[in-house]
Amino acid sequence: MKSPLPNPGAPLEHFVxxxxxxxxxxENDNDLAGPTAHASQTxxxxxxxxxxxxxxxxxxxxxxxxxxxxxxxxxxPYNLHTRNTEFIYAPPIxxxxxxxxxxxxxxxxxxxxxxxxxxxRRNYTDDLTDIQTLRFFCRGDSYEFWSLFESDLHLVCPxxxxxxxxxxxxxxxRDVLSRxxxxxxxxxxxxxLGVLMSFVLGIIIGGIxxxxxxxxxxxxxxxxxxxxxxxxIPLWMALATIIPLTWSPLLVYVGITVILGLLDWTGLxxxxxxxxxxxxxxxxxxxxxxxxxxxxxxxxxxxxxxFMSHLIASATLTVPGMILGETALSxxxxxxxxxxxxxxxxxxxxRSINIIALYPWLLFPVVPVILVILAFNFLGDGLRDAAxxxx
Amino acid sequence: xxxxxxxxxxxxxxxxxIISALVxxxxxxxxxxxxxxxxxxxxxxxxxxxxxxIEQLKERYGxxxxxxxxxxxxxxxIVQGDFGYSFEFRLPVNEVVGxxxxxxxxxxxxxxxxxxxxxxxxxxxxxxxxxxxxxYGLTFVGMIGIxxxxxxxxxxxxxxxxxxxxxxxxxxxGREYLNQPMSWDKFISILEHLWIPVLIIGTAGTAAMIRxxxxxLLDELRKQYVITARAKGLHPFKVTVKYPLRMxxxxxxxxxxxxxxAVISGAEVTAIVLSxxxxxxxxxxxxxxxxxxxxxxxxxxxxxxxxxxxxxxDIALALxxxxxxxxxxxxx
Numbered sequence: 001m002k003s004p005l006p007n008p009g010a011p012l013e014h015f016v017x018x019x020x021x022x023x024x025x026x027e028n029d030n031d032l033a034g035p036t037a038h039a040s041q042t043x044x045x046x047x048x049x050x051x052x053x054x055x056x057x058x059x060x061x062x063x064x065x066x067x068x069x070x071x072x073x074x075x076x077p078y079n080l081h082t083r084n085t086e087f088i089y090a091p092p093i094x095x096x097x098x099x100x101x102x103x104x105x106x107x108x109x110x111x112x113x114x115x116x117x118x119x120x121r122r123n124y125t126d127d128l129t130d131i132q133t134l135r136f137f138c139r140g141d142s143y144e145f146w147s148l149f150e151s152d153l154h155l156v157c158p159x160x161x162x163x164x165x166x167x168x169x170x171x172x173x174r175d176v177l178s179r180x181x182x183x184x185x186x187x188x189x190x191x192x193l194g195v196l197m198s199f200v201l202g203i204i205i206g207g208i209x210x211x212x213x214x215x216x217x218x219x220x221x222x223x224x225x226x227x228x229x230x231x232x233i234p235l236w237m238a239l240a241t242i243i244p245l246t247w248s249p250l251l252v253y254v255g256i257t258v259i260l261g262l263l264d265w266t267g268l269x270x271x272x273x274x275x276x277x278x279x280x281x282x283x284x285x286x287x288x289x290x291x292x293x294x295x296x297x298x299x300x301x302x303x304x305x306x307f308m309s310h311l312i313a314s315a316t317l318t319v320p321g322m323i324l325g326e327t328a329l330s331x332x333x334x335x336x337x338x339x340x341x342x343x344x345x346x347x348x349x350x351r352s353i354n355i356i357a358l359y360p361w362l363l364f365p366v367v368p369v370i371l372v373i374l375a376f377n378f379l380g381d382g383l384r385d386a387a388x389x390x391x
Numbered sequence: 392x393x394x395x396x397x398x399x400x401x402x403x404x405x406x407x408x409i410i411s412a413l414v415x416x417x418x419x420x421x422x423x424x425x426x427x428x429x430x431x432x433x434x435x436x437x438x439x440x441x442x443x444x445i446e447q448l449k450e451r452y453g454x455x456x457x458x459x460x461x462x463x464x465x466x467x468x469i470v471q472g473d474f475g476y477s478f479e480f481r482l483p484v485n486e487v488v489g490x491x492x493x494x495x496x497x498x499x500x501x502x503x504x505x506x507x508x509x510x511x512x513x514x515x516x517x518x519x520x521x522x523x524x525x526x527y528g529l530t531f532v533g534m535i536g537i538x539x540x541x542x543x544x545x546x547x548x549x550x551x552x553x554x555x556x557x558x559x560x561x562x563x564x565g566r567e568y569l570n571q572p573m574s575w576d577k578f579i580s581i582l583e584h585l586w587i588p589v590l591i592i593g594t595a596g597t598a599a600m601i602r603x604x605x606x607x608l609l610d611e612l613r614k615q616y617v618i619t620a621r622a623k624g625l626h627p628f629k630v631t632v633k634y635p636l637r638m639x640x641x642x643x644x645x646x647x648x649x650x651x652x653a654v655i656s657g658a659e660v661t662a663i664v665l666s667x668x669x670x671x672x673x674x675x676x677x678x679x680x681x682x683x684x685x686x687x688x689x690x691x692x693x694x695x696x697x698x699x700x701x702x703x704x705d706i707a708l709a710l711x712x713x714x715x716x717x718x719x720x721x722x723x
Contacts, residue, residue, distance in 0.1 A: 226409045229648075229701065230694045233656035234674060235417075238690055241678040242420045324540055328660050331542050332675060347543065356550045366543050373538040 045309065048386040055382020058375035065372070069185045075155050076178035077164050079141040080341060084163065084173040086113065090124050092168040092176075092361050099131060107133045108164060121358070132162030168361035170349050179346055180365050186342035188372065190257050191322040195315050197261030202268025203311070207299045209269065210276030217273070224266040232263055236325055239263075240334040249340040256335055260322045271314060275307050309387040317380035320373040327369060343369050395709050403702055407695060411469070414690045415462045418683040425478040425681045465684070469691070475684030479677070484688050487673075490573065492692055494563055494581070495658065495669040498588055499696065502654050503647065505593045506600055511643070513597075514604030518612060519631055521605075530605075533598030541657045544591045545664040552587065563588070563667045588667060592657040596650045600643075607642045611635035641712050647704035651697045659693075 006012060039047065050056055068075060084090075090113075095106050110130030114123050135157045142152035158164035167176040209220040239259045243252055279285065280303070288298050304311075329335030330344025331351075338345060343365040349355070350362040426445050456464075468475055474484035513533075517526045564580045611617070612635050620630045662671025670689050677686035 222405065222409060226406055226413065229406065229652065229697045230410060230413075230690075231652040231655040231659070231697060233659050234690055234693050237659070237675060238414075238417045238678055238686065242417070244421075320538070327540050328542060331540075332660070332663060334675070334679070347540075350546065353546060353550045353553060356546055357553075363543065363547075366540065369540060370535070370538040374534055377534060377537065 045386045049382055052382035054378045058378040061375050069188055072181050072185055073143045073145050076181040077154055077156055078175040078178040079143055080182045082141055087163060087169050088173045089122055089359050090165050090169045092166060105133050107131050132159035167364050170362060176361060176364055179341055183341045183343045183346050186340055187323055190326045191319040193257045194260035194322040195319050198264035198268060199315050201265035203272055206269030206272030210273035211280055211295055211299050224270055227263060227266045235263060236329055237334060240329050249337050252337055253340055260325055264318055276303055279303050313380055313383035313387045316376060316383055320376045396706055399702055399705055403698060406698055410694045411466055411691060414687055418687040419458055421681055474688040477682055477685040479680055479682040484685050491668060491670050498658055498669055499654050501585060502589045502592045505589050506596045509597045510600035510604055514601045517605040518608035533601050536594035536598040541591060541660050542664045545661050548587060588661050588665060591661050592654060595657060596654055604639060608635060608639045611638045644704050644708045648701040651700040655693055
């Protein structure tokens, strides 16, 4: 029997392993180093972010509703301004699938309206003999899709000659659900545009202040201090009343966005400034400067990308404030103006407690407001936790 | 300590000056002035405007002079306690405002006290019972508080107060006390009405405060001295209360600076919906009718309120935490 070891003093046998040689073998062994050892930063962030279930769900929810505002016309059963004068203040109705114990296609009962001559209230009752089967991918109110082409395709429409007010109607007989879907377009974009603006302002102003320092920094610091110490709603109110009444609603929309963004950049500017103050001493910045890079290039190309993820996370957390701000301003009658329709404008319909007592469904637009704000808060929390995966 | 307080008060002055310049620019920005819109309004109604009186007012407030001169005129008046003239009410601003300012301060202060009272125990509970059902539940309730717009909360509470208690809850005092001088009965009436706006305004701030207190306390609880204390067998209650809580308290006081603007913002909107006798409803009316001195003094007052609030919190913090006043001393 041959021993695996050579005899003492005998020459060693020449041996070459024919397995391929990889110097990084040990490091590449995922079982030894763990699954995250070689992940890129983006991948690490994603892994961390995924662990925050609520943030992930909120992110998906937000993506879905932002996609939905692209096709509001298709999703809403009625048009924004369609008036149904026979159905004023009609209450929400439910979709049924059972009629007299039998399973049928989704349908709603027709509504009978009687006017109570004592209170002048309209009372609506289900007409159990009138079954209006819903239609899907159907032809309804015609609309101009993004002013590009005309169409009348809807996701769901009432039966021919029937009505479908899932969330009731308002004082002009307009469908609350459709208007809420259209309102999302304005309410959701105003937050994003405002944040985009404050983002740009914050990076430029905070960047110069932090990188250059000196007088400019002093001035910027004082201004941010002042802006942060003034309560935002009164200031928004004051600025919103500046917008002339003669402006078109679309210009007002732009104006409100500018106002919201104009006061919000201070938080971001402070974050950028304090980050730059510490980062500008780093060797790679000196290297870039010695190579002759201008400060705009050093800031934009080398410094900002280093903490972009933090900035995006904190910007996400300021979107809810803007959406609430727009809603409050519109509700008080100094924000957007009809015919532009936002959730704030819709909520002005529910302005007095009599209306809440009689027609509580007009409060429905507050539900998407709450959901969107919660989603942005959770998403921001998750992003913030994931922004620095090397903690 | 005295030096620190003096230093803080002196640094407050430039801040207030910048704020006054900003406020003045904002109230000057709308094209035209109150007189123009007023005269055209009277003409539209077929009445003759009292041009002599208007000319006199215009001259008194220097509307023919450049903006900078008017700004210093206005600023000089404020320093002497004259806030200008309300064109709409035809009274000096001081008289129009009356006790609205005090009521605004009352509502804000009580709201902050309420916020603390609620946030403190809940924050401690959430931090010591991290990831428990109670923690999740309370966090969720808090998030809802942030997400519901103040004005909707105000409307809904108005409705339910009407249905359940049969009271109408607008206003800050009983109707019979409006325009009455302050008396004991009026004070009681105000206290009876105060809880609803406080509850409405407090919800958003409370939630934010709970979140921050929880995060601060959690950081502190993870430190090694806590583990040591626990390992030595100190009672868990004492372990939490004796040191980590004290550290978190510092932040509690300094946080006034960040919640005060939010409280005042919320107070304005809520006040408009509930038509409280605070600055809110009058501010929005003044803004819309370009009653510039009235609007300007309100804005100035609200900003000054936050600046002074932050000052008070800074001084309290310095009293509480010696590191701050000594740190400041070393800088000089």
